[in-house]
Amino acid sequence: MFPFTLERPGDADSAARLGSAPSAEYIAGGTDMMQLLTDEIRQPEHLVALDGVLDDRIEAAPGGTLRLGAAAKMSDIAADPDVSRAFPAIAEALLLSASGQVRNMATIGGNLLQRTRCPYFRDPGVSACNKRYPGSGCAAMDGANRTHAVLGGSAHCIATHASDVAVALVALDAEIHVLGSNGGRVVPLDELHRLPGETPHLETVLEPGELITAVVVPPSPAARHSHYLKVRDRVSFEFALTSAAVALDVDDGTIREARVAVGGVGTKPWRLRTVENALTGRIDDVDSYRAAAEHATEGAVTRAGNRFKLELMKRTIVRALREAGGRS
Numbered sequence: 001m002f003p004f005t006l007e008r009p010g011d012a013d014s015a016a017r018l019g020s021a022p023s024a025e026y027i028a029g030g031t032d033m034m035q036l037l038t039d040e041i042r043q044p045e046h047l048v049a050l051d052g053v054l055d056d057r058i059e060a061a062p063g064g065t066l067r068l069g070a071a072a073k074m075s076d077i078a079a080d081p082d083v084s085r086a087f088p089a090i091a092e093a094l095l096l097s098a099s100g101q102v103r104n105m106a107t108i109g110g111n112l113l114q115r116t117r118c119p120y121f122r123d124p125g126v127s128a129c130n131k132r133y134p135g136s137g138c139a140a141m142d143g144a145n146r147t148h149a150v151l152g153g154s155a156h157c158i159a160t161h162a163s164d165v166a167v168a169l170v171a172l173d174a175e176i177h178v179l180g181s182n183g184g185r186v187v188p189l190d191e192l193h194r195l196p197g198e199t200p201h202l203e204t205v206l207e208p209g210e211l212i213t214a215v216v217v218p219p220s221p222a223a224r225h226s227h228y229l230k231v232r233d234r235v236s237f238e239f240a241l242t243s244a245a246v247a248l249d250v251d252d253g254t255i256r257e258a259r260v261a262v263g264g265v266g267t268k269p270w271r272l273r274t275v276e277n278a279l280t281g282r283i284d285d286v287d288s289y290r291a292a293a294e295h296a297t298e299g300a301v302t303r304a305g306n307r308f309k310l311e312l313m314k315r316t317i318v319r320a321l322r323e324a325g326g327r328s
């Protein structure tokens with residue numbers, strides 16, 4: 001591990017100031033950051049600790065809006081009765097993430113900003129990784145790319161975004177509250193993560209030092225009938241090959257509103273508005289789900305190892321919609 005100073009700010013404003021220094025990084029639960037420090041993938045000169053600085057409250061306002069303090073633990077959010085009742089896809093996505101031990105340490109803010117699980121990114125012995133060393137190439141393009149993205153990739157990077165709960169939150173129109181040394185702002189979660197393009201090392205729209213302070217999710221009839229389905233190689237401790245977060249508002253057998261986002265297939269949590277549009281106004285049945293899911297692969301680009309994800313993604317969406325349809 002490279003040497004660094006550990007800063008322990010007393011409040012969020014001080015953290016944002018310290019975090020904006022060159023070569024400063026934040027650490028929250030540390031479940032991702034510690035691994036990257038140990039493997040020397042991240043080499044900050046200053047590490048700014050967020051424990052005790054950001055709030056961990058889980059609050060449902062009277063109108064139903066859900067607010068998660070950025071320091072709220074994954075396990076606490078998953079166990080919260082208001083979350084499971086009004087936003088089941090969020091609780092389900094969290095319970096299908098990592099392990100009980102990791103969820104007890106990991107925060108929602110850190111989860112949204114965890115780094116990709118591309119094995120080449122995480123292997124210090126690999127030098128061709130544009131995300132780590134801009135301009136060095138991409139070992140995944142012609143290497144082992146079974147787990148890589150089919151949506152949103154570029155000639156420079158095809159790494160998937162790893163978070164499960166981000167997929168559910170994007171489907172449910174969540175926003176993040178952000179604090180920087182120049183004040184606060186609100187960012188729709190769907191706009192937080194950048195596409196890799198020619199600059200895969202720039203992963204989010206956050207400015208240096210900007211902190212996530214809270215995640216806010218609006219209530220909706222569809223959110224109450226939401227579901228998260230994850231398909232993976234083994235049932236525990238594994239990232240998604242494909243996943244789908246769906247939500248349906250059905251009125252008298254007709255779909256009034258649909259939300260669909262997918263994970264494990266995109267370079268960011270991937271909202272599928274064409275699938276949503278194809279569902280809206282249709283009869284709530286499996287034929288409508290299958291017809292709409294055909295739109296999911298529009299614009300997809302596959303590599304040698306990940307072609308199977310196209311069919312798997314469509315089937316994942318249909319199965320998730322069947323479950324959500326049964327809840328509406």
Ligand SMILES: Cc1cc2nc3c(=O)[nH]c(=O)nc-3n(C[C@H](O)[C@H](O)[C@H](O)COP(=O)(O)OP(=O)(O)OC[C@H]3O[C@@H](n4cnc5c(N)ncnc54)[C@H](O)[C@@H]3O)c2cc1C
Pocket residue numbers: 025026027028029030031032033034050054070096097098099102105106107108109110111112113114115162163164165210211212213237238239240
């Ligand atoms: C074995 C294992 C299996 C896993 N499986 C899954 C899985 O199946 N699904 C899944 O979704 N995740 C999985 N994860 C990832 C896990 O969910 C993340 O490591 C965790 O959520 C990160 O949260 P943290 O608080 O520990 O963040 P940290 O590790 O402390 O930080 C992660 C990143 O976020 C930044 N950061 C943290 N908080 C803030 C903030 N408030 N504002 C700005 N920046 C911040 C840090 O600088 C760092 O870059 C797994 C992890 C492990 C170790």
Ligand code: SF4
Pocket residue numbers: 116118119120121128129130131132137138139140141156157158159200
């Ligand atoms: S896919 Fe992205 S993260 Fe993986 S090796 Fe290529 S550039 Fe690096």
